[in-house]
Amino acid sequence: MINFNFTSAQYVSGTDMDGNPVTNTTVIAVNADGSQSIIPANVGNEKYDHLLARHNDSDDDFTIEEAD
Amino acid sequence: MALSKILPAGQSQFAGARNLIINGAMQVAQRGTSSTGSSYQTVDRFFFAQSALDNYALTQTQQTVTDLAGFSNSFRITTTTAESAIAADELAYVAQKIEAQNLQQLAYGTSSAKRVTLSFYVKSSVTGTFSTNLYQVDDNRIVNSEYTISSANTWERKEITYAADQTGVIDNNNGTGFYVTWNLALGSDRKGNAASAWETQNTDNWGGAGTYTDAVITTVNSTWEITGVQLEVGDTATPFEHESYETTLRKCQRYFELLGHAASTSGVGYSFVSLSLNGTATNQWLDVAFKVEKRAAPSSVDSFNGYSVPSPTAVGIGINGFTFYKTSQMLFSKTGGSAGDVVASVSAEL
Numbered sequence: 001m002i003n004f005n006f007t008s009a010q011y012v013s014g015t016d017m018d019g020n021p022v023t024n025t026t027v028i029a030v031n032a033d034g035s036q037s038i039i040p041a042n043v044g045n046e047k048y049d050h051l052l053a054r055h056n057d058s059d060d061d062f063t064i065e066e067a068d
Numbered sequence: 069m070a071l072s073k074i075l076p077a078g079q080s081q082f083a084g085a086r087n088l089i090i091n092g093a094m095q096v097a098q099r100g101t102s103s104t105g106s107s108y109q110t111v112d113r114f115f116f117a118q119s120a121l122d123n124y125a126l127t128q129t130q131q132t133v134t135d136l137a138g139f140s141n142s143f144r145i146t147t148t149t150a151e152s153a154i155a156a157d158e159l160a161y162v163a164q165k166i167e168a169q170n171l172q173q174l175a176y177g178t179s180s181a182k183r184v185t186l187s188f189y190v191k192s193s194v195t196g197t198f199s200t201n202l203y204q205v206d207d208n209r210i211v212n213s214e215y216t217i218s219s220a221n222t223w224e225r226k227e228i229t230y231a232a233d234q235t236g237v238i239d240n241n242n243g244t245g246f247y248v249t250w251n252l253a254l255g256s257d258r259k260g261n262a263a264s265a266w267e268t269q270n271t272d273n274w275g276g277a278g279t280y281t282d283a284v285i286t287t288v289n290s291t292w293e294i295t296g297v298q299l300e301v302g303d304t305a306t307p308f309e310h311e312s313y314e315t316t317l318r319k320c321q322r323y324f325e326l327l328g329h330a331a332s333t334s335g336v337g338y339s340f341v342s343l344s345l346n347g348t349a350t351n352q353w354l355d356v357a358f359k360v361e362k363r364a365a366p367s368s369v370d371s372f373n374g375y376s377v378p379s380p381t382a383v384g385i386g387i388n389g390f391t392f393y394k395t396s397q398m399l400f401s402k403t404g405g406s407a408g409d410v411v412a413s414v415s416a417e418l
Contacts, residue, residue, distance in 0.1 A: 014381025014382070014395045015395050022381050037371070038370075038392075040382075
Protein backbone atom coordinates (compact mmCIF):
# COMPACT_ATOMS: atom_id res chain seq x y z
CA MET A 1 0.00 0.00 0.00
CA ILE A 2 1.87 3.01 -1.27
CA ASN A 3 0.30 6.39 -1.68
CA PHE A 4 1.93 8.57 -4.29
CA ASN A 5 1.15 12.23 -4.03
CA PHE A 6 3.39 14.02 -6.48
CA THR A 7 2.66 17.62 -7.33
CA SER A 8 5.16 18.08 -10.16
CA ALA A 9 7.83 16.22 -12.06
CA GLN A 10 10.54 17.07 -14.53
CA TYR A 11 13.05 15.12 -16.56
CA VAL A 12 16.72 15.83 -15.97
CA SER A 13 19.17 16.54 -18.74
CA GLY A 14 22.93 16.25 -18.98
CA THR A 15 25.64 14.59 -20.97
CA ASP A 16 27.42 11.32 -20.76
CA MET A 17 31.18 10.89 -20.46
CA ASP A 18 31.59 11.55 -24.16
CA GLY A 19 29.57 14.69 -24.04
CA ASN A 20 26.54 13.19 -25.69
CA PRO A 21 23.19 14.45 -24.45
CA VAL A 22 21.49 12.29 -21.91
CA THR A 23 17.80 13.01 -21.50
CA ASN A 24 14.75 11.42 -20.04
CA THR A 25 16.59 8.85 -17.96
CA THR A 26 15.81 10.44 -14.63
CA VAL A 27 12.86 12.34 -13.20
CA ILE A 28 12.87 14.72 -10.26
CA ALA A 29 9.43 14.66 -8.68
CA VAL A 30 8.17 16.87 -5.90
CA ASN A 31 5.91 15.37 -3.26
CA ALA A 32 3.01 17.14 -1.61
CA ASP A 33 5.11 17.78 1.48
CA GLY A 34 7.77 19.50 -0.62
CA SER A 35 10.29 16.68 -0.50
CA GLN A 36 11.94 15.51 -3.69
CA SER A 37 12.22 12.07 -5.19
CA ILE A 38 14.91 11.07 -7.65
CA ILE A 39 13.29 8.47 -9.87
CA PRO A 40 14.88 6.35 -12.61
CA ALA A 41 12.77 6.82 -15.74
CA ASN A 42 12.43 3.11 -16.31
CA VAL A 43 9.16 1.48 -17.25
CA GLY A 44 8.48 -1.00 -14.50
CA ASN A 45 9.55 1.41 -11.79
CA GLU A 46 6.28 1.84 -9.90
CA LYS A 47 6.76 5.54 -9.30
CA TYR A 48 7.76 6.29 -12.89
CA ASP A 49 4.87 4.19 -14.15
CA HIS A 50 2.57 6.20 -11.89
CA LEU A 51 3.93 9.50 -13.19
CA LEU A 52 3.71 8.33 -16.78
CA ALA A 53 0.12 7.18 -16.34
CA ARG A 54 -0.82 10.57 -14.97
CA HIS A 55 1.09 12.28 -17.75
CA ASN A 56 -0.81 10.29 -20.34
CA ASP A 57 -4.20 10.65 -18.66
CA SER A 58 -6.18 13.20 -20.62
CA ASP A 59 -8.35 13.86 -17.59
CA ASP A 60 -5.33 14.73 -15.46
CA ASP A 61 -3.53 17.99 -16.11
CA PHE A 62 -0.39 16.60 -14.53
CA THR A 63 2.58 16.45 -16.88
CA ILE A 64 6.18 15.39 -16.64
CA GLU A 65 7.97 18.52 -17.75
CA GLU A 66 10.76 18.29 -20.28
CA ALA A 67 14.28 18.94 -19.06
CA ASP A 68 15.50 22.51 -18.96
CA MET B 69 27.81 -34.78 34.39
CA ALA B 70 26.34 -31.50 33.27
CA LEU B 71 22.82 -30.69 34.31
CA SER B 72 20.34 -29.77 31.63
CA LYS B 73 16.86 -28.39 31.77
CA ILE B 74 14.26 -29.35 29.23
CA LEU B 75 11.79 -26.60 28.44
CA PRO B 76 8.62 -26.78 26.40
CA ALA B 77 9.06 -26.16 22.71
CA GLY B 78 9.22 -22.48 21.92
CA GLN B 79 10.29 -21.56 25.43
CA SER B 80 13.91 -22.49 25.19
CA GLN B 81 16.29 -19.74 26.13
CA PHE B 82 17.71 -20.25 22.66
CA ALA B 83 14.36 -20.37 20.88
CA GLY B 84 14.74 -16.94 19.31
CA ALA B 85 13.17 -15.42 16.22
CA ARG B 86 9.77 -16.95 16.77
CA ASN B 87 8.03 -13.62 16.26
CA LEU B 88 6.95 -13.17 12.65
CA ILE B 89 6.16 -9.52 13.36
CA ILE B 90 8.98 -6.99 12.96
CA ASN B 91 9.31 -4.17 15.48
CA GLY B 92 6.54 -5.51 17.70
CA ALA B 93 7.79 -3.45 20.65
CA MET B 94 7.52 -0.31 18.51
CA GLN B 95 11.06 0.75 19.31
CA VAL B 96 12.17 1.76 15.83
CA ALA B 97 10.69 4.84 14.18
CA GLN B 98 13.09 5.93 11.47
CA ARG B 99 10.67 8.29 9.75
CA GLY B 100 9.80 10.23 12.89
CA THR B 101 7.74 9.99 16.03
CA SER B 102 4.62 11.92 15.04
CA SER B 103 2.67 12.49 11.85
CA THR B 104 -0.75 13.54 10.70
CA GLY B 105 -0.52 11.37 7.60
CA SER B 106 -1.72 7.90 6.78
CA SER B 107 0.39 5.01 5.53
CA TYR B 108 3.93 4.44 6.86
CA GLN B 109 4.76 7.53 8.88
CA THR B 110 6.20 6.76 12.30
CA VAL B 111 6.80 3.32 13.82
CA ASP B 112 8.58 1.14 11.28
CA ARG B 113 6.66 -1.64 9.54
CA PHE B 114 3.27 -0.55 10.97
CA PHE B 115 0.90 1.62 9.00
CA PHE B 116 -2.52 3.21 9.26
CA ALA B 117 -4.80 2.89 6.26
CA GLN B 118 -8.17 4.36 5.48
CA SER B 119 -10.53 4.06 2.59
CA ALA B 120 -13.25 6.53 1.64
CA LEU B 121 -13.33 8.40 4.95
CA ASP B 122 -14.70 11.89 4.34
CA ASN B 123 -13.40 14.20 7.00
CA TYR B 124 -11.31 12.05 9.30
CA ALA B 125 -7.97 13.32 10.57
CA LEU B 126 -5.51 11.68 12.90
CA THR B 127 -2.14 11.86 14.49
CA GLN B 128 -0.09 8.68 14.56
CA THR B 129 2.77 8.55 17.02
CA GLN B 130 5.49 6.45 18.43
CA GLN B 131 4.32 6.90 21.98
CA THR B 132 6.44 6.70 25.11
CA VAL B 133 5.00 4.08 27.43
CA THR B 134 5.37 4.36 31.18
CA ASP B 135 2.52 2.19 32.40
CA LEU B 136 3.32 -1.22 30.96
CA ALA B 137 6.23 -3.06 32.49
CA GLY B 138 8.81 -4.19 29.98
CA PHE B 139 7.71 -1.89 27.17
CA SER B 140 8.87 1.65 26.42
CA ASN B 141 7.00 2.45 23.24
CA SER B 142 3.69 1.95 21.52
CA PHE B 143 2.09 2.80 18.18
CA ARG B 144 -0.78 5.19 18.88
CA ILE B 145 -3.61 6.53 16.76
CA THR B 146 -5.28 9.72 18.01
CA THR B 147 -8.38 11.03 16.28
CA THR B 148 -8.11 14.78 15.76
CA THR B 149 -11.14 15.15 13.49
CA ALA B 150 -13.81 12.52 13.92
CA GLU B 151 -15.60 10.87 11.05
CA SER B 152 -19.23 11.82 11.57
CA ALA B 153 -20.52 8.41 10.55
CA ILE B 154 -19.11 5.31 8.91
CA ALA B 155 -20.64 4.85 5.46
CA ALA B 156 -21.00 1.46 3.83
CA ASP B 157 -17.78 1.57 1.87
CA GLU B 158 -15.57 3.10 4.54
CA LEU B 159 -12.72 1.35 6.28
CA ALA B 160 -9.87 2.19 8.64
CA TYR B 161 -7.26 -0.11 10.07
CA VAL B 162 -3.75 -0.54 11.39
CA ALA B 163 -1.65 -3.32 9.90
CA GLN B 164 1.71 -4.84 9.29
CA LYS B 165 2.49 -6.72 6.10
CA ILE B 166 4.71 -9.78 6.42
CA GLU B 167 6.99 -10.78 3.57
CA ALA B 168 5.81 -13.98 1.90
CA GLN B 169 9.08 -15.89 2.04
CA ASN B 170 9.15 -15.43 5.81
CA LEU B 171 5.88 -17.38 6.09
CA GLN B 172 6.89 -20.54 4.25
CA GLN B 173 7.22 -22.41 7.54
CA LEU B 174 3.41 -22.23 7.85
CA ALA B 175 3.12 -24.75 4.98
CA TYR B 176 -0.10 -23.15 3.79
CA GLY B 177 -1.81 -24.96 0.98
CA THR B 178 -0.79 -28.35 2.36
CA SER B 179 -2.17 -30.81 4.88
CA SER B 180 0.67 -29.75 7.17
CA ALA B 181 -0.49 -26.15 7.41
CA LYS B 182 0.08 -24.66 10.85
CA ARG B 183 -2.00 -22.42 13.03
CA VAL B 184 -0.62 -19.08 14.17
CA THR B 185 -1.26 -17.12 17.33
CA LEU B 186 -1.32 -13.35 17.56
CA SER B 187 -0.71 -11.68 20.92
CA PHE B 188 -0.49 -8.00 21.72
CA TYR B 189 -1.11 -5.36 24.33
CA VAL B 190 -3.78 -2.81 23.50
CA LYS B 191 -5.00 0.32 25.26
CA SER B 192 -7.78 2.61 24.11
CA SER B 193 -10.05 5.34 25.34
CA VAL B 194 -12.81 3.34 23.69
CA THR B 195 -14.14 0.08 25.09
CA GLY B 196 -15.95 -2.53 23.06
CA THR B 197 -15.34 -5.27 20.55
CA PHE B 198 -12.89 -4.82 17.71
CA SER B 199 -12.23 -6.89 14.62
CA THR B 200 -8.91 -8.32 13.45
CA ASN B 201 -7.92 -10.41 10.49
CA LEU B 202 -5.17 -12.08 8.56
CA TYR B 203 -5.37 -11.40 4.84
CA GLN B 204 -3.34 -13.64 2.54
CA VAL B 205 -2.65 -11.70 -0.63
CA ASP B 206 -1.48 -14.29 -3.13
CA ASP B 207 -4.72 -16.25 -3.14
CA ASN B 208 -6.99 -13.52 -1.77
CA ARG B 209 -7.80 -15.50 1.39
CA ILE B 210 -8.94 -14.20 4.74
CA VAL B 211 -9.62 -15.29 8.29
CA ASN B 212 -10.88 -12.96 10.97
CA SER B 213 -11.42 -12.80 14.67
CA GLU B 214 -12.20 -10.25 17.35
CA TYR B 215 -11.11 -9.00 20.73
CA THR B 216 -12.75 -6.91 23.41
CA ILE B 217 -11.33 -3.97 25.30
CA SER B 218 -12.96 -4.03 28.72
CA SER B 219 -11.45 -1.05 30.49
CA ALA B 220 -10.74 2.35 29.00
CA ASN B 221 -7.18 3.64 29.03
CA THR B 222 -5.83 0.43 30.49
CA TRP B 223 -3.34 -1.95 28.91
CA GLU B 224 -4.90 -5.33 28.18
CA ARG B 225 -3.18 -8.35 26.66
CA LYS B 226 -5.01 -10.17 23.90
CA GLU B 227 -4.31 -13.57 22.38
CA ILE B 228 -5.91 -14.83 19.19
CA THR B 229 -5.23 -18.14 17.47
CA TYR B 230 -6.06 -18.33 13.78
CA ALA B 231 -6.87 -21.48 11.88
CA ALA B 232 -4.41 -23.02 9.44
CA ASP B 233 -5.11 -22.74 5.73
CA GLN B 234 -4.71 -25.98 3.82
CA THR B 235 -5.95 -24.41 0.60
CA GLY B 236 -4.34 -21.04 -0.06
CA VAL B 237 -0.66 -21.03 -0.98
CA ILE B 238 1.69 -18.26 0.09
CA ASP B 239 4.16 -17.74 -2.73
CA ASN B 240 7.82 -18.10 -1.82
CA ASN B 241 8.92 -14.63 -2.83
CA ASN B 242 9.56 -11.12 -1.56
CA GLY B 243 5.98 -9.93 -2.00
CA THR B 244 3.33 -9.60 0.66
CA GLY B 245 2.34 -12.80 2.42
CA PHE B 246 0.03 -11.60 5.16
CA TYR B 247 -1.66 -8.47 6.26
CA VAL B 248 -1.98 -8.65 10.05
CA THR B 249 -4.81 -6.22 10.58
CA TRP B 250 -6.49 -4.43 13.48
CA ASN B 251 -9.70 -2.87 12.18
CA LEU B 252 -10.83 0.45 13.63
CA ALA B 253 -13.82 1.24 11.43
CA LEU B 254 -15.84 -1.04 9.19
CA GLY B 255 -18.57 0.14 6.86
CA SER B 256 -21.42 -2.26 6.26
CA ASP B 257 -19.84 -3.42 3.00
CA ARG B 258 -16.77 -4.53 4.94
CA LYS B 259 -18.45 -6.83 7.42
CA GLY B 260 -21.43 -9.10 7.87
CA ASN B 261 -19.93 -12.45 6.95
CA ALA B 262 -17.64 -14.22 9.35
CA ALA B 263 -14.51 -15.98 8.18
CA SER B 264 -13.66 -18.00 11.26
CA ALA B 265 -11.85 -20.40 8.94
CA TRP B 266 -9.86 -19.32 5.91
CA GLU B 267 -11.96 -18.51 2.87
CA THR B 268 -11.89 -16.33 -0.21
CA GLN B 269 -11.98 -12.64 0.65
CA ASN B 270 -15.18 -11.07 -0.66
CA THR B 271 -15.07 -7.62 0.93
CA ASP B 272 -18.02 -8.33 3.24
CA ASN B 273 -15.99 -10.89 5.17
CA TRP B 274 -13.04 -8.54 5.72
CA GLY B 275 -14.16 -7.62 9.21
CA GLY B 276 -16.27 -10.56 10.34
CA ALA B 277 -19.87 -10.79 11.44
CA GLY B 278 -19.82 -9.33 14.93
CA THR B 279 -20.90 -5.97 16.24
CA TYR B 280 -17.80 -3.87 16.27
CA THR B 281 -17.20 -0.41 17.58
CA ASP B 282 -16.09 2.36 15.23
CA ALA B 283 -15.83 4.83 18.08
CA VAL B 284 -12.07 5.33 17.80
CA ILE B 285 -12.66 6.83 14.37
CA THR B 286 -15.94 8.61 15.16
CA THR B 287 -14.89 10.21 18.46
CA VAL B 288 -12.61 13.21 18.55
CA ASN B 289 -9.58 12.86 20.83
CA SER B 290 -10.06 9.12 21.13
CA THR B 291 -6.92 6.99 21.21
CA TRP B 292 -6.00 3.42 20.33
CA GLU B 293 -2.52 2.01 20.75
CA ILE B 294 -0.70 -1.30 20.65
CA THR B 295 2.64 -2.76 21.57
CA GLY B 296 4.18 -6.12 22.31
CA VAL B 297 2.81 -7.51 19.07
CA GLN B 298 3.79 -11.10 18.37
CA LEU B 299 2.66 -13.58 15.72
CA GLU B 300 4.01 -17.06 16.22
CA VAL B 301 3.49 -20.53 14.89
CA GLY B 302 1.24 -22.73 16.99
CA ASP B 303 -1.81 -22.29 19.13
CA THR B 304 -0.12 -20.93 22.23
CA ALA B 305 0.86 -17.35 22.90
CA THR B 306 4.27 -17.21 24.54
CA PRO B 307 5.73 -14.17 26.30
CA PHE B 308 6.80 -11.37 23.96
CA GLU B 309 10.21 -12.09 22.52
CA HIS B 310 12.28 -9.00 23.21
CA GLU B 311 15.30 -8.38 21.03
CA SER B 312 18.00 -5.74 20.89
CA TYR B 313 17.28 -2.40 19.26
CA GLU B 314 20.07 -3.12 16.80
CA THR B 315 18.49 -6.38 15.72
CA THR B 316 15.11 -4.76 15.19
CA LEU B 317 16.62 -1.82 13.33
CA ARG B 318 18.42 -4.11 10.92
CA LYS B 319 15.20 -5.97 10.21
CA CYS B 320 13.39 -2.68 9.58
CA GLN B 321 16.12 -1.45 7.25
CA ARG B 322 15.29 -4.19 4.78
CA TYR B 323 12.16 -2.10 4.08
CA PHE B 324 13.18 1.49 4.80
CA GLU B 325 16.53 3.14 5.41
CA LEU B 326 17.75 6.60 6.22
CA LEU B 327 20.88 7.69 4.43
CA GLY B 328 23.45 9.72 6.23
CA HIS B 329 23.45 12.59 8.60
CA ALA B 330 24.54 16.18 8.28
CA ALA B 331 28.28 16.55 8.56
CA SER B 332 28.07 20.21 9.40
CA THR B 333 26.99 21.54 12.77
CA SER B 334 26.83 25.11 11.59
CA GLY B 335 23.65 24.80 9.64
CA VAL B 336 25.38 25.32 6.33
CA GLY B 337 27.45 23.20 4.04
CA TYR B 338 26.86 20.18 1.96
CA SER B 339 26.48 16.71 3.23
CA PHE B 340 25.12 13.43 2.15
CA VAL B 341 25.75 10.02 3.59
CA SER B 342 28.69 11.48 5.48
CA LEU B 343 30.25 12.53 2.20
CA SER B 344 30.49 15.91 0.52
CA LEU B 345 31.07 16.35 -3.17
CA ASN B 346 31.82 19.89 -4.05
CA GLY B 347 34.57 19.46 -6.59
CA THR B 348 34.84 20.86 -10.07
CA ALA B 349 35.66 17.67 -11.88
CA THR B 350 33.30 16.48 -14.56
CA ASN B 351 31.80 13.02 -14.65
CA GLN B 352 31.14 12.49 -11.00
CA TRP B 353 29.70 9.32 -9.62
CA LEU B 354 28.37 8.84 -6.15
CA ASP B 355 27.95 5.23 -5.14
CA VAL B 356 26.03 4.66 -1.94
CA ALA B 357 25.79 1.23 -0.37
CA PHE B 358 22.77 0.43 1.76
CA LYS B 359 23.38 -0.80 5.27
CA VAL B 360 21.01 -3.69 4.66
CA GLU B 361 20.02 -5.34 1.41
CA LYS B 362 16.56 -4.22 0.47
CA ARG B 363 13.51 -6.40 -0.07
CA ALA B 364 13.36 -4.98 -3.59
CA ALA B 365 15.03 -2.16 -5.44
CA PRO B 366 13.64 1.12 -4.10
CA SER B 367 11.84 3.09 -6.77
CA SER B 368 13.40 6.41 -5.79
CA VAL B 369 15.85 8.23 -3.58
CA ASP B 370 13.90 10.71 -1.53
CA SER B 371 14.85 13.93 0.17
CA PHE B 372 14.14 14.09 3.84
CA ASN B 373 13.75 16.64 6.60
CA GLY B 374 14.27 19.70 4.48
CA TYR B 375 17.38 18.62 2.65
CA SER B 376 17.48 18.80 -1.10
CA VAL B 377 18.83 15.95 -3.13
CA PRO B 378 20.78 17.09 -6.21
CA SER B 379 19.66 16.57 -9.73
CA PRO B 380 21.82 13.81 -11.14
CA THR B 381 22.03 13.22 -14.83
CA ALA B 382 21.24 9.60 -14.17
CA VAL B 383 20.45 7.38 -11.25
CA GLY B 384 20.51 3.65 -10.85
CA ILE B 385 18.99 1.96 -7.82
CA GLY B 386 19.38 -1.66 -6.80
CA ILE B 387 18.76 -3.73 -3.73
CA ASN B 388 22.22 -3.04 -2.34
CA GLY B 389 22.67 0.64 -3.13
CA PHE B 390 22.41 3.34 -5.73
CA THR B 391 24.59 5.37 -8.06
CA PHE B 392 24.18 8.98 -8.98
CA TYR B 393 25.97 10.27 -12.05
CA LYS B 394 26.46 13.87 -12.98
CA THR B 395 28.64 15.70 -15.42
CA SER B 396 29.41 18.56 -13.09
CA GLN B 397 29.50 19.39 -9.43
CA MET B 398 27.29 17.13 -7.40
CA LEU B 399 26.11 19.44 -4.68
CA PHE B 400 23.97 18.12 -1.89
CA SER B 401 22.79 21.29 -0.31
CA LYS B 402 21.21 21.62 3.04
CA THR B 403 18.25 23.94 2.87
CA GLY B 404 16.63 23.18 6.15
CA GLY B 405 16.55 20.84 9.07
CA SER B 406 19.18 20.93 11.73
CA ALA B 407 22.53 19.36 12.32
CA GLY B 408 22.18 15.66 12.75
CA ASP B 409 19.05 15.38 10.68
CA VAL B 410 19.08 12.80 7.99
CA VAL B 411 19.33 13.81 4.38
CA ALA B 412 17.63 11.19 2.27
CA SER B 413 15.79 7.91 2.48
CA VAL B 414 14.92 4.89 0.39
CA SER B 415 11.89 2.70 0.75
CA ALA B 416 11.23 -0.89 -0.22
CA GLU B 417 8.12 -1.29 1.90
CA LEU B 418 5.53 -3.86 1.08
